Amino acid sequence: MEEVARRIEADGITYLYFQFISVTGRVMGKGIPAVHWRAVATKGFQLVYGATANLFTDRHGQYLGYGPEAAELVGLPDVDTFCPLPWDPKVARVFCTLFRGREETVDPGAFLSSDCRGNLHRLHEEFTDDTGLHLRVGCEPEMMWLKTNSDGTPSVEGMTKPYCYHIDQFSELQPVIHRVIEYAGGMGLDMIQGDHEDAPGQLELNFSFDRAEATADRLTTYRQVCRQVGREFGLFPCFMPKPFMGVSANGCHHNISLWEDDVNMFLPDGDDPRLPSKTGLHAIGGVLTHLRALTALTAPTVNSYRRFADAGFWAPIFADWGFQNRTTALRVSAPGRFEYRSVDSSVNPYLSMAGLLATMRDGLDQSINPGPPEEGNIYDAIQAGKAVDRIPTTLGEALDALEADPVVRAALPGEMYDVFVAYKRDEWERFIGTVTEWDVKEYLDILP
Numbered sequence: 001m002e003e004v005a006r007r008i009e010a011d012g013i014t015y016l017y018f019q020f021i022s023v024t025g026r027v028m029g030k031g032i033p034a035v036h037w038r039a040v041a042t043k044g045f046q047l048v049y050g051a052t053a054n055l056f057t058d059r060h061g062q063y064l065g066y067g068p069e070a071a072e073l074v075g076l077p078d079v080d081t082f083c084p085l086p087w088d089p090k091v092a093r094v095f096c097t098l099f100r101g102r103e104e105t106v107d108p109g110a111f112l113s114s115d116c117r118g119n120l121h122r123l124h125e126e127f128t129d130d131t132g133l134h135l136r137v138g139c140e141p142e143m144m145w146l147k148t149n150s151d152g153t154p155s156v157e158g159m160t161k162p163y164c165y166h167i168d169q170f171s172e173l174q175p176v177i178h179r180v181i182e183y184a185g186g187m188g189l190d191m192i193q194g195d196h197e198d199a200p201g202q203l204e205l206n207f208s209f210d211r212a213e214a215t216a217d218r219l220t221t222y223r224q225v226c227r228q229v230g231r232e233f234g235l236f237p238c239f240m241p242k243p244f245m246g247v248s249a250n251g252c253h254h255n256i257s258l259w260e261d262d263v264n265m266f267l268p269d270g271d272d273p274r275l276p277s278k279t280g281l282h283a284i285g286g287v288l289t290h291l292r293a294l295t296a297l298t299a300p301t302v303n304s305y306r307r308f309a310d311a312g313f314w315a316p317i318f319a320d321w322g323f324q325n326r327t328t329a330l331r332v333s334a335p336g337r338f339e340y341r342s343v344d345s346s347v348n349p350y351l352s353m354a355g356l357l358a359t360m361r362d363g364l365d366q367s368i369n370p371g372p373p374e375e376g377n378i379y380d381a382i383q384a385g386k387a388v389d390r391i392p393t394t395l396g397e398a399l400d401a402l403e404a405d406p407v408v409r410a411a412l413p414g415e416m417y418d419v420f421v422a423y424k425r426d427e428w429e430r431f432i433g434t435v436t437e438w439d440v441k442e443y444l445d446i447l448p
Contacts, residue, residue: 001041004082008034008092013084017093018045018075021117022054023065023419024300025348027224029075029096044074044099052098052114053419058426059433065114065419073112074099081217086186087228095217097121113414116350120213123411127357131364133265133279135357138209138255138337139219143226143345144243145173145201146236154236158200162247170196173203176233180205183225189218199247201238209255212357216349219252241299241344242306249307250345254298256356257337258283267336274323274332275373284321284330284338285370286363287356291319291329291342293405295391296398297355297412298343300424302431305394307344316341318382319389320374327378329391342391351412351420358411396428 007013016037019029028051032040048055049072053065075096084092098115102108111118128134145159160169170177173196181191184207194205207218226237242249257266258279266280276284287294299305308317321330321338333339343352362368374381382388392398399421402408412420 001038001079004041004079004094005037007082008037011084011089013090013092015091016040017091018077018096019093020052020075020096020098020115021220021348021350022052023114023116023348023351023416023423024054025220025346025350026054027220028052028054034092041077041079044076045096046072046074046101049073049112049114052112052116053423056423058422059430064423064426065415071101071104073115074101083187085228086183087232114416114419116348116354116416117213117216119411119413119416120216120350120354123354123357123413124212127361131361133258133260135212135353135360136209136257136259137212137215137353137356138206139215139349140204140206140251140253140255141219141222141239141345142197142202142204142250142252144199144238144240144250145176145203145230146238146243148234148236152234154238156243158202158244159235160196160201162198162200162202162244163196164198165195167196170194170203173201176229176235177203177205179229179232180225183229184222187221187225189222197248199244199249202248202250212353213350216353219349239345241301241304241346245306251307251341252343252345252347252349254340254343254352254356255333255337256283256340256360258360264336266338273335276332276336276338279364280338281370282363282367283360284363285368286359286361286366287330287340288319288321288370289368290359290362290405290408292389292392292398292401293408294355294359295342296395296402296424297351297408298340298347299391299398300348300351300395301344301346302395302427304344304346305392305398308342308391308393317391318378319391320378321370322374322378325374325376325378328374332373354411355408358407362407394428395424396432399424399428 013034019027022028030045049066049070050063056064077094081095097118098112100110147155147157160172163169190208230237266276269277308315316329320328322328323332325331329342
């Protein structure tokens with residue numbers, strides 16, 4: 001705490017963002033003048049419990065997760081995450097862990113279980129204590145740079161043409177890329193590669209993999225960087241999974257491996273250089289077994305399921321795995337890691353990685369065999385008679401699968417499950433109760 005205080009004074013920092021993550025992955029928190037660092041770092045700040053659910057109301061006007069009579073959380077900063085903002089060096093941010101107040105009658109002073117970021121840290125620590133392993137993740141955040149209207153609102157028009165891996169289209173966005181990499185690097189992200197994907201204005205810029213909780217924080221930081229760069233260039237950084245039909249959506253593949261200290265326990269341990277170790281196979285088996293419920297966390301919006309319905313053979317919709325096989329939900333993308341593909345850029349990474357920990361843990365505990373890898377196109381295999389489970393086709397179906405799966409539910413302990421389900425059930429029910437443009441075109445003239 002004192003080291004941060006010295007840095008605040010030396011760097012002339014005057015304002016601080018004390019931030020945490022809501023159920024949908026939004027960055028929430030308070031802004032506080034830096035002169036109060038010691039007091040807030042010692043005693044914390046207070047904010048209503050409902051902030052963990054974006055302080056959002058349901059279709060009936062009731063606050064989701066917590067009512068207005070609920071107590072206030074206490075946020076304490078994780079000092080190691082303190083970082084000045086490169087675009088405004090007088091301001092710094094710090095991630096926080098959330099607690100219940102000491103004066104509460106239920107679990108006084110306990111961790112707040114609707115704090116998804118805090119939950120991931122605790123679940124990962126428990127996983128390591130029990131197995132001796134830890135999860136490392138690299139993610140591939142796709143997003144689209146859209147034009148803005150004259151009033152500053154986003155338009156559904158990409159800044160470039162939908163040419164995948166096209167250097168000329170990549171170059172069109174090079175000024176934006178330079179600024180994103182500058183800011184991201186200044187906040188500790190090791191930016192390693194990027195390309196233009198096959199939707200209008202779609203970029204994928206990658207940073208190095210790390211422990212799950214570090215990668216989740218960096219994805220959150222990357223999104224904040226993109227939002228700031230969008231303001232500076234008059235563009236809109238879109239993380240919506242499927243804003244355009246007929247082209248690929250915004251995925252956020254998670255590349256996953258389990259490590260014992262600095263040893264990758266997924267690396268092949270037999271004669272086949274492509275085949276993961278028994279640890280890796282059992283982990284894959286756990287993910288595939290619980291894939292339907294896990295999809296509620298990794299494809300968490302109504303729009304997420306447009307990605308699965310309008311992408312042809314690229315859609316990762318079948319619970320199978322293979323070597324470099326992009327028609328399956330999981331593929332061995334390189335020796336020592338596998339790629340979980342049924343996840344998009346609207347994901348809350350603290351929930352997705354908690355869910356992956358829970359499912360892989362079950363695979364290890366139960367020694368779940370994922371079966372042989374699918375070497376061919378999964379669509380052809382199914383047509384030839386192979387029986388393969390499919391992921392849910394709607395958010396509502398995914399929430400039903402989550403409710404029926406105690407393993408994945410355990411990744412949302414305590415109030416986290418109640419807040420998540422209340423929020424997402426309301427989102428689904430608001431959608432199915434909405435008359436859309438498609439409805440009007442399809443049914444307005446339904447009878448003579």
